[in-house]
Amino acid sequence: MRLLHTADWHIGRRLHGFDLELEQRNAFAQIEQIAKDEQVDGIVIAGDLYDRTLPSEKSVGLLNQMLKQLNLTDQIPIYAISGNHDSATRLSIGSEWFLDTNFYIHTRVAQAFTPIEFGDSQLFLLPYFEPFEVRQYFGDDSIQHVDEAFAAILKQIKTRFAPDKKHILISHFFAAGSQTTDSETKLTVGGLAAVPLKLLADFDYVALGHLHGKDALRDPKVQYSGSPVKFSLSEANQEKGVLIVDTDDIEHRRFVKLSPLKDVKQLRGDFETLVNPNYYQTINRGDYIGINLTNRNQIPNLMSQLRKIYPNIIELKRANGYDDILHYDGESATNIRQSDPMDLMQRFYEQVTKQRLTADQLKWAQDTLHSVSDGGKL
Amino acid sequence: MRLLHTADWHIGRRLHGFDLELEQRNAFAQIEQIAKDEQVDGIVIAGDLYDRTLPSEKSVGLLNQMLKQLNLTDQIPIYAISGNHDSATRLSIGSEWFLDTNFYIHTRVAQAFTPIEFGDSQLFLLPYFEPFEVRQYFGDDSIQHVDEAFAAILKQIKTRFAPDKKHILISHFFAAGSQTTDSETKLTVGGLAAVPLKLLADFDYVALGHLHGKDALRDPKVQYSGSPVKFSLSEANQEKGVLIVDTDDIEHRRFVKLSPLKDVKQLRGDFETLVNPNYYQTINRGDYIGINLTNRNQIPNLMSQLRKIYPNIIELKRANGYDDILHYDGESATNIRQSDPMDLMQRFYEQVTKQRLTADQLKWAQDTLHSVSDGGKL
Structure with a gap:
């Protein structure tokens, strides 16, 4: 089974006052073409679909159009989660209706515990969350920090592991050791506390969103796809693209580049x-x-x-x-x-x-x- | 075939600072019960689902929950349109996915020309529109006013009439002769210009939204359902409820009352x-x-x-x-x-x-x- 892994579309984003809609449409057209050429079985979008919790009508229309194209026209399953820039509530509108066409969009922690069958793999879609939501979900006041919340979530997810399947986590967080940290002691990036990689050891692949560079983390099994478009000068030297992941050969996943209209x-x-x-x-x-x-x-x-x-x-x-x-x-x-x-x-x-x-x-x-x-x- | 006709839910509305969520939940529970008791074949919501074009997260969550309950849990088809209080773009998110479960939500004029088969009837779902949209749609600069726009739309709709079917229009506008007018010369209510009733003569039933009183218009074939909840002091003396319309006996449609928590x-x-x-x-x-x-x-x-x-x-x-x-x-x-x-x-x-x-x-x-x-x- 083959996945296209992307994240951080940030529809609605502007670059120092310049509208990025054309750039985002251009990147999308390439992603769609790659998905078709590679005959992928599904597309992972690991959070931050919108740039803000209250997207403009234009952004709403644009994202809806893109998702329709992939899911309804091209009939490609979509596995998406909300990121820290998305409003979980707004993004979840209609999600129950989307299931008929294999468009999964998870916006609540509770949804992470139901695996989605994907050929030889199980997909777990864990949206961005705040520790208090996890504290409430488990009714456990000892859950104060993001690493504790993650530990509790992953423990529960693992009870759902089918032993004959591969296990793929789709999530949106800052993984400890990622390159954007200035030092090992810096614990948050973009407001998200760091999650220790050792917590993720039992997964065969962790498809991440949040950091915009594909090389933010060097790990055989955990990777950020990066954003499809450069959103700041600090991303000037990053290559942008998507990951193609074959579930029977995860370590040899390939990065397929996207070309910008304007770099x-x-x-x-x-x-x-x-x-x-x-x-x-x-x-x-x-x-x-x-x-x-x-x-x-x-x-x-x-x-x-x-x-x-x-x-x-x-x-x-x-x-x-x-x-x-x-x-x-x-x-x-x-x-x-x-x-x-x-x-x-x-x-x-x-x-x-x-x-x-x-x-x-x-x-x-x-x-x-x-x-x-x-x-x-x- | 039996329809439940309601409109003007205005989710998110406040009454002089008082939150109406409980009233709206209470009205909804009664509407759902009526739909089940009457074994209706579909529910018409004739516009103004939200109170504002940019509804709060709470309102988005509440309406989504209500629509899920009717359509996914109770498996009742829904025929809805956007009203002048709704954002067509925001309300249309996911609408293509909703079709699988017979949840139709039309937000663009172009959608009005595709009839929806409903047993012995055809339903035409015409959302609230501004004349300029219709001018653009037909590419006809002579369309300046709402009555001209309506005439052009209805002419095109009639080309889609199946002769062996009844023809039902679902729309959201101010019909000329409605009681809220102060005089015959007053041409707008709530910002909507009046549509002459004679334009509607070829329909077997016109299920309207916009005015909040069921008695705003007295016509054998054209009716406002009114809102399910009282939204102002000027509605103090109105009865609130929904209409039950049998397509083989439209003139004997029945009004079923709703009881408020607080009147x-x-x-x-x-x-x-x-x-x-x-x-x-x-x-x-x-x-x-x-x-x-x-x-x-x-x-x-x-x-x-x-x-x-x-x-x-x-x-x-x-x-x-x-x-x-x-x-x-x-x-x-x-x-x-x-x-x-x-x-x-x-x-x-x-x-x-x-x-x-x-x-x-x-x-x-x-x-x-x-x-x-x-x-x-x-």
């Missing part, structure tokens, strides 16, 4: 290089680009100059900080007086709000400055 | 009567009560005195207005000085905000006044 890239360099055609002609300038500028000096109209070359800048940082133009000596005051008003305003706005002006704001400000200057008042 | 009542009288045990012992004082007070004079601690007797007051009006205590002559000033501070504050709050203090606010104000007085400062 996410981090550039670092000085202004002169970045605006030099010899440099930027080697770059996909339409990508979502974060710039780490090495200059320390003030550069008039910095952002608008960069945007002319890189239209989708999502972050602009100064690698080495920059010369403080606001300390009160004569030279700085002169600098300020000689500065381009637009540049001054942009820098002031960024310093105060930690955000860049939007294209609309920029245009409005430029028009205003222009009309004021025209009036001969400046 | 909604309007009382009118002077303060002395209202607080007199000989009077109020004849009243279900636990009902949701609107009081129309005939006194014009100032009454210290009016609301708290009334609430001691009628705990669920949802409105307090002065039938004849009241003596203005805020004009600036000596007597009024004396009145003000002699007034109970709580009463003054409540009246001031009501004059300014047009709302009454909540129980929490009242308690907080009383505690504060009490502690200030204790300190000897007043």
